[in-house]
Amino acid sequence: MKPSERMKIPRHEMPEQDATERSGNFQEVNQGFEEQFACREAERCLQCKDAKCIPGCPVGVDIPAFVSAVSENDLSKAADILLADNVLPGVTGRVCPQETQCEEVCVRAKKGEPVGVGHLERFVADWAREHRKDLFEPPPATGKKVAVVGSGPAGLTCAGELAKRGHAVTVFEALHRPGGVLVYGIPEFRLPNIVVDAEVETLQRRGVEIVCDVIIGQTYTIPELLEEEGFDSIFIANGAGLPIFMNIPGESLKGVYSANEFLTRVNLMGAYRATEVDTPVIRPTRAVVVGGGNTAMDAVRTSRRLGADPATLVYRRSRAEMPARNEEIKHAEEEGVELKLLNTPIEILGDDDGWVRAVRCQRMELGEPDDSGRRRPVPIEGSEFEIPCEIFVVAIGTKANPLLTQTTPGLEVNKWGNIIIDDTGMTSIPGVFAGGDIVRGGATVILAMGDGKVASRSIHKYLMNGQA
Amino acid sequence: MFKIVSAEWLAPKVRRIVAEAPRVAAHHQPGHFIILRVRDEGERIPLTIADSDAEKGTITLVVQVVGATTELLCELEPGQAIQNIAGPMGKPTEIEDFGEAVLVGGGVGTAVIYPQAEALKKAGNKVFAVIGGRSKEYVIFEEELQAYCEEVFPCTDDGSHGYNGFVTGKLGEMLEDKSRKIGAVLMAGPVPMMRAVAEVTRPYNVPTIASLNPIMVDGTGMCGGCRVTVGGEMKFACVDGPEFDAHKVDFKELTDRLATYKEQEIFAWERLQKGHQCKLDQQEAACRASS
Numbered sequence: 001m002k003p004s005e006r007m008k009i010p011r012h013e014m015p016e017q018d019a020t021e022r023s024g025n026f027q028e029v030n031q032g033f034e035e036q037f038a039c040r041e042a043e044r045c046l047q048c049k050d051a052k053c054i055p056g057c058p059v060g061v062d063i064p065a066f067v068s069a070v071s072e073n074d075l076s077k078a079a080d081i082l083l084a085d086n087v088l089p090g091v092t093g094r095v096c097p098q099e100t101q102c103e104e105v106c107v108r109a110k111k112g113e114p115v116g117v118g119h120l121e122r123f124v125a126d127w128a129r130e131h132r133k134d135l136f137e138p139p140p141a142t143g144k145k146v147a148v149v150g151s152g153p154a155g156l157t158c159a160g161e162l163a164k165r166g167h168a169v170t171v172f173e174a175l176h177r178p179g180g181v182l183v184y185g186i187p188e189f190r191l192p193n194i195v196v197d198a199e200v201e202t203l204q205r206r207g208v209e210i211v212c213d214v215i216i217g218q219t220y221t222i223p224e225l226l227e228e229e230g231f232d233s234i235f236i237a238n239g240a241g242l243p244i245f246m247n248i249p250g251e252s253l254k255g256v257y258s259a260n261e262f263l264t265r266v267n268l269m270g271a272y273r274a275t276e277v278d279t280p281v282i283r284p285t286r287a288v289v290v291g292g293g294n295t296a297m298d299a300v301r302t303s304r305r306l307g308a309d310p311a312t313l314v315y316r317r318s319r320a321e322m323p324a325r326n327e328e329i330k331h332a333e334e335e336g337v338e339l340k341l342l343n344t345p346i347e348i349l350g351d352d353d354g355w356v357r358a359v360r361c362q363r364m365e366l367g368e369p370d371d372s373g374r375r376r377p378v379p380i381e382g383s384e385f386e387i388p389c390e391i392f393v394v395a396i397g398t399k400a401n402p403l404l405t406q407t408t409p410g411l412e413v414n415k416w417g418n419i420i421i422d423d424t425g426m427t428s429i430p431g432v433f434a435g436g437d438i439v440r441g442g443a444t445v446i447l448a449m450g451d452g453k454v455a456s457r458s459i460h461k462y463l464m465n466g467q468a
Numbered sequence: 469m470f471k472i473v474s475a476e477w478l479a480p481k482v483r484r485i486v487a488e489a490p491r492v493a494a495h496h497q498p499g500h501f502i503i504l505r506v507r508d509e510g511e512r513i514p515l516t517i518a519d520s521d522a523e524k525g526t527i528t529l530v531v532q533v534v535g536a537t538t539e540l541l542c543e544l545e546p547g548q549a550i551q552n553i554a555g556p557m558g559k560p561t562e563i564e565d566f567g568e569a570v571l572v573g574g575g576v577g578t579a580v581i582y583p584q585a586e587a588l589k590k591a592g593n594k595v596f597a598v599i600g601g602r603s604k605e606y607v608i609f610e611e612e613l614q615a616y617c618e619e620v621f622p623c624t625d626d627g628s629h630g631y632n633g634f635v636t637g638k639l640g641e642m643l644e645d646k647s648r649k650i651g652a653v654l655m656a657g658p659v660p661m662m663r664a665v666a667e668v669t670r671p672y673n674v675p676t677i678a679s680l681n682p683i684m685v686d687g688t689g690m691c692g693g694c695r696v697t698v699g700g701e702m703k704f705a706c707v708d709g710p711e712f713d714a715h716k717v718d719f720k721e722l723t724d725r726l727a728t729y730k731e732q733e734i735f736a737w738e739r740l741q742k743g744h745q746c747k748l749d750q751q752e753a754a755c756r757a758s759s
C-alpha cells in the first residue's frame with residue numbers, strides 16, 4: 001500500500017458501551033476493536049524508518065513492527081513482537097496515557113490523528129490472551145536468586161525480564177492478589193482484573209514465582225532476604241500507597257474515604273457485587289470526590305456506578321490543569337458526573353450520628369503561576385457553599401509508604417520518603433535496586449514498567465559481573 | 469492455603485484456632501496481628517496473634533463470633549484451611565521493665581494480653597492480670613496466664629467467678645492499694661471497657677496502653693480506613709499501632725467509626741444463615757430421597 005493511500009484512512013474510533021447504560025454497571029467501557037478495524041487501523045501506520053514512536057514508549061515497544069504484523073493479519077507474530085518488549089500489553093493498551101507518549105510523537109499526529117497504538121496494543125494482547133498459552137522453554141538457569149518486593153507494574157516487569165535471563169525470581173506481595181494498583185485501584189470498567197490475572201499467569205509460566213501475603217518490613221526485612229533467605233539481589237517496587245488526607249474538619253466522619261480505601265473495597269474486594277462478596281462499601285445516593293487525577297476520576301465514576309446521583313467531582317484548578325487522561329474526563333462527563341471546577345472543600349459536615357451530610361466548599365480563582373508552572377488557585381472570600389452527600393472521597397494524591405523504608409537500615413530516602421537511586425537503579429545498599437512509584441512518587445504504569453526494565457538490566461549485570 | 473492444625477471452643481462463641489503459618493510464626497512478637505481471608509470472595513479481617521510456635525510453624529488465634537466472617541472461620545475444623553494469612557502486622561508491644569505491670573483483658577481481648585504477659589515477665593516485671601467476662605464460662609486464658617503472672621484476677625459481671633463486677637472495679641482497688649507500685653497498665657478488649665479503664669487510670673497518672681481494633685482492610689498503611697485520633701493527630705492503627713496511649717485516644721470516634729457497616733453486616737449475617745439453611749434443606753432432601 002502506498003503512503004498516500006495509508007494517509008487517506010481515517011482513525012478508527014474505539015467502540016464504547018452506551019454512556020447511560022454503563023453508568024449503572026462495572027463492565028468495560030471500551031469494547032475493543034473488531035479484527036477488520038484493527039487491520040485497517042494498522043494500515044494507517046507509515047512504517048517510518050526512524051520511527052519516533054518507539055522512543056516515545058518508556059519500554060521501547062517496536063511499534064512499527066507489531067503494527068505491520070497486525071496489518072498482515074499475523075497476530076501471532078504481532079504478539080511475539082509486543083510481548084518481547086512489554087510483559088503487560090493488555091494493561092498498557094488500556095491505561096497508558098498514549099496521548100502524551102507514543103501517540104504524541106507519531107508523525108501522523110502532525111497532520112491529523114496519530115495511529116491508534118494503544119488500541120492496537122490492546123487488540124493484540126486480547127487476542128493473545130484467548131489464543132496463546134505458550135509453554136516457555138526455560139532459559140539455562142544462572143543459579144542466582146532475586147527477590148522483588150511488590151507485584152505492581154514495576155515489580156512484574158522486572159521479574160519477567162529477569163526470568164527471561166535465567167534468574168530465579170520470587171515476587172513478594174503484601175496483598176492476597178498480585179497486580180498492585182492495577183487490581184486494587186484501577187476499576188473493572190477500565191481494566192478488568194482478569195486481564196491482569198492473565199498477564200500475571202503468563203509471567204508465572206515464564207518461571208516467575210509470586211508469593212502473596214508477605215509484607216517486606218514485617219514478614220521479612222530486606223537484610224533478612226539478603227543474609228538469611230539467600231537472595232543475591234533485590235528490586236523494591238512497593239509503590240506509593242500512603243493516602244494523603246486534606247487535614248480539614250470532619251475527616252473522621254462515617255462516609256469519608258480515601259480513594260485507596262474506596263477503590264480497594266470496590267475493585268480488589270469486589271464490593272460492587274454486594275450479594276456475592278463479604279466486604280461492604282457504602283452505596284451512596286450522592287457522592288463528592290475531591291481531586292483531578294486518574295484516581296479522582298476512577299473514584300467519582302465508581303461512586304456513580306454504585307448509585308450516586310449526583311456524583312460530583314470538586315477540583316481546585318480549571319479543566320486545563322486536570323492531570324487525568326483526556327479520555328477519562330470525557331467518559332466521566334458522558335456518564336453524568338458533575339465537575340465543579342475551581343472549588344475546594346474546606347469542611348466536611350456531619351449529622352448527629354456521625355455520618356457525612358454535606359461538604360462545605362469555597363470557590364477559587366486562578367492567580368499567578370506557581371513552581372509547577374500551573375496557575376495557583378486563590379480562594380474567593382465569602383464564596384462558601386454546601387454540597388449535600390453521603391460519601392466524600394479524598395483523591396488528592398499519595399505519599400511513599402514508610403513501612404519498608406523504616407525497617408531497612410542504610411536505605412537512603414529523600415525528604416518525601418521516596419527511595420533514592422543512581423542511574424542504574426541501585427539504591428544506597430549494594431545489590432538492592434528500586435523503581436516505580438516508590439522512587440518517582442505517583443506516576444504512571446508505563447513509567448513504572450520502564451523502571452522495572454532498566455533495573456532488570458542493571459541487576460543482570462550486577463549478578464553476572466558484580467557491578468551494575 | 470493455611471492449614472488448621474487444631475480448633476476448639478474456649479467459651480461460648482469463642483474458638484481457639486491453631487493454624488500453619490510458618491513465616492508469620494517465625495517473626496511474631498507480642499502485639500502483632502494478622503489479616504486473614506477465610507475464603508475467596510471473603511472479607512479481610514484482623515486478628516491478634518495469641519501465641520506462636522516458630523519450630524512447628526504455627527500461630528494461635530482466639531476468635532469471637534460476632535458476624536459473618538468470624539462465623540465462617542469458626543466453622544472450620546482441623547485439616548481444613550484458611551485461604552490467606554498475611555502478617556505479622558502492626559508494631560510490637562513496647563516491652564519495658566515497669567516494675568509492676570497490670571494487664572487488663574476483656575472477653576477475647578484476654579488473648580491479646582497473653583503474649584504480652586510472657587514478654588513482660590521476661591523483661592523483669594511483676595505481672596498481674598485482670599480479666600473479665602460476662603460469667604464464669606466467658607473467662608478465658610486464666611490458667612495460661614498463671615504461668616507468667618504473680619496473680620490473675622478473674623472478674624465476672626454476675627459474680628459467678630472471682631471478683632464480682634467489671635474489670636474497672638478490680639483495677640480501681642489495685643490502684644488505690646498503696647502497697648502496689650503499678651508502673652503501667654496494658655489492655656485489650658471491647659471499646660467501652662478500654663474507654664472506662666483509661667478513665668480509671670487517668671487520675672493516678674499511670675501510663676496506660678490500649679490495643680485498638682478499628683475496621684481494617686489491607687493492614688499495610690495503604691487505605692487509611694483504620695485511622696484513629698490520638699492526641700489530636702490522625703494515626704493509622706495498622707502501621708502506627710495498634711497500641712496507643714489510652715489517655716490520648718478519641719474513643720468516641722473509634723466507637724462511632726466501628727458502626728459504619730452495621731446495616732451491611734446484618735445483611736451478610738442473614739445471607740450466611742440463609743445459606744446454611746439452604747444447605748440443611750438440601751441435606752434433608754438428599755436424605756429423604758435416599759431413604
Ligand SMILES: Cc1cc2nc3c(=O)[nH]c(=O)nc-3n(C[C@H](O)[C@H](O)[C@H](O)COP(=O)(O)OP(=O)(O)OC[C@H]3O[C@@H](n4cnc5c(N)ncnc54)[C@H](O)[C@@H]3O)c2cc1C
Nearest residue numbers: 150152153154174180181216238239436437443444445448
Ligand atoms: C486509581 C488509580 C488510577 C490510575 N490510573 C492510571 C492510568 O490510567 N494510567 C497510568 O499510567 N497510571 C495510572 N495510575 C498510576 C499507576 O497505577 C501507578 O503509577 C503504578 O501502578 C505504579 O506501579 P508500581 O509498580 O510502582 O507500584 P504499585 O502498582 O503501587 O504496586 C506496588 C505493590 O507493592 C505492594 N507492596 C507495598 N508494600 C509492600 C511491602 N512492604 N511488601 C510487599 N509488597 C508490598 C502493594 O500491595 C502493591 O501491590 C493510577 C493510579 C491509581 C491509584
Ligand SMILES: Cc1cc2nc3c(=O)[nH]c(=O)nc-3n(C[C@H](O)[C@H](O)[C@H](O)COP(=O)(O)OP(=O)(O)OC[C@H]3O[C@@H](n4cnc5c(N)ncnc54)[C@H](O)[C@@H]3O)c2cc1C
Nearest residue numbers: 513514515516531532535536537538681682683684726733
Ligand atoms: C488489630 C485488631 C486485632 C483484633 N484481634 C481480634 C482477636 O484476636 N479476636 C477477635 O475475635 N477479634 C479481633 N479483632 C476484631 C475482629 O477483627 C472483628 O471482630 C471481625 O473483623 C468481625 O468480622 P465479622 O465479619 O465476623 O463481623 P461483622 O458483622 O462484619 O462485624 C462485627 C463488628 O466487627 C467490627 N469489624 C467488622 N469488620 C471489620 C474489619 N475488617 N476489621 C476490624 N473490625 C471489623 C465492627 O465493629 C463490626 O461492627 C481485632 C481487630 C483488630 C483491628
Ligand code: SF4
Nearest residue numbers: 057061092096101102
Ligand atoms: S506501552 Fe504505552 S507508551 Fe508504549 S507503545 Fe504501548 S501504549 Fe504506547
Ligand code: SF4
Nearest residue numbers: 045046048053106107
Ligand atoms: S511514528 Fe506513527 S506512523 Fe510512524 S511508525 Fe510510529 S506509529 Fe507508525
Ligand code: FES
Nearest residue numbers: 687689691692706
Ligand atoms: S488497614 Fe488500611 S491503612 Fe490500616
